[in-house]
Amino acid sequence: MATNPFRRNNAFKKNLPKFFQYLILSFVTLIFVVPIVILVFGSLKTRGEMFSLPYTLPNPPQWDNYVKILSMSSFWIMLRNSLVVMLFSTAGVLIICSLASFVFARMQFRGKDLAFNFLTLGLMFPITVAIMPVYLVVRQMHLIDTLLAVILVQTAFGLSGNILILRGFFLAVPVELQDAASIDGCTAFDFFWRILLPLVRPALAAVGALTMIVSWNDLLTPLVLLNSSSLWTLPLGTMQFQGQYSSDLALMAAFVALSAVPAVVFYLFAERQIVTGLTAGALKG
């Protein structure tokens, strides 16, 4: 970088001076940050302040809205439901996809390509397109209004993309390792369980983080498959809350901000994994 004199020399000649670059970037940053800041400011105001001083700093901040929401049992129930769905569908995706990806990356059998193409066909059908047919089948199985249905559907629709991603990572593990293990009498399962999985832990973390975000934010599956408010997940509950409390904007802002907190905190901690997962999925399978 800076040690390369050629590049440093070139930097001076750039058509866009650095200052101009940062000006544009700062402007775009504002566009991305201001909506979130207004939401957070609003959530720290009383209902009256929200009317009289809608865009100022909350001075002093009113934590009442947050207290009110955190003392609602329905908020905690939604949080729990979201967590249950997220953990189980992520576990499901990780287990099922790593098993299948291992076979596709490391085992030989007739019809392998066909099976792989078949399983990755799901990439062409986003959940929105398929939710209506899925609803019919879930109804037929008498699983409507259960969290299990949401978990199964989210897992099923996570398969194609994640099998593709994990197979890529598994293929990157040297074949010699498997040959050596096999000579030492290691079965395919032993190799998978004791050698391969520990080696690809970063890949599993990436797939897991991405699946968690997708599951956590999913609105359509719970919206279609769940009825009882005791089973609502956070996105579904937030949507209903917005309809119910549209007159109290400050309280609604607090609810929205609180339901965003887990995702944002998780993102800040797992940014590297999420980015790895996304770019691996999109750039090189």
Place this chain on the structure above:
Amino acid sequence: MNMTQARKGDLKTHKRTYSARRVQDYLTIAFFLAPAFILFLVFLVYPIFRSVYFSLFDWNGLGPAVDFIGLDNFKQILTDTIFMKAVGDCLLIVVLSLCLQLPLALALAIMVGRDLPGRAFFRTIFFMPYVLSEVITGIIWLGLFNPDPSRGFINALLILIPGVQAQTFLSNIHQVMACVFIVLTWKYFGLHLLLYLAGLQNIPREVEEAALIDGANKWQLTQNITIPLLGSTIRTTIYLSVLGSLTQFPLVWIMTKGGPVNASEVMATYMYRFAFVRFQLGYGSAVALVMLLICLAFSVGFLRLAGQPDYLGGI
């Protein structure tokens, strides 16, 4: 003599363990693939065939489907002006995404490049909306677009400009699609930017330096080196963007429910309304199938024309 016998015996046991291992391998393959195949068949493949069946009925979901009407549902869909409006709106989002959203993301990514100090910070900020759920994004922008300047921030800014009045935005049939597109851009801009930035990392530095030594200026470098080498990334983002635009649901549903007077109707909100609000499950199945065919046609056409994006790996 002894030695050959010993060797023969060796070979035999070896053969036996080999075939035993082969059987074991097949069992492993079967057991490892079974869960994925079962879930895939039950929740993806079977439902599609199931809805092909129901799409031939006029069925409200109560009791068995008995009112067989053949292809009438499909005829009705294809002659319904509201569905055509929904297709048009989806196409509008597709075109705007390809002409504005992606080029802007690409331009910003190239500007940030790979060495700009603070690159990681900007990436974190721009990608933040992607992590927020569509519900949260929708509610935030519902507030920003509020027609009352004391509640909607955008109008509060607008009325500062002399001669400009507060706009009704989401309740104005002429402005609503533009507003929806702005929110979609806010939400998904970061994803595309992220992919481009990752793609830029993969371009060998030497190639760019060689071009610079040969006297290429910054613009020629971008046009002739950077963008062609980002080709597969660009293909991927186009694919994701079009498929996402065709099937967009939650943001539109939260902000407008397809209104006012169907001005922001997209295919998914149309499908949702018929299937889950009016409970015309037969008709809803037919709409879902039409959407599925449109997505499939796009995917196949895209693969034919543009070659496969890396995203689709083996297909």
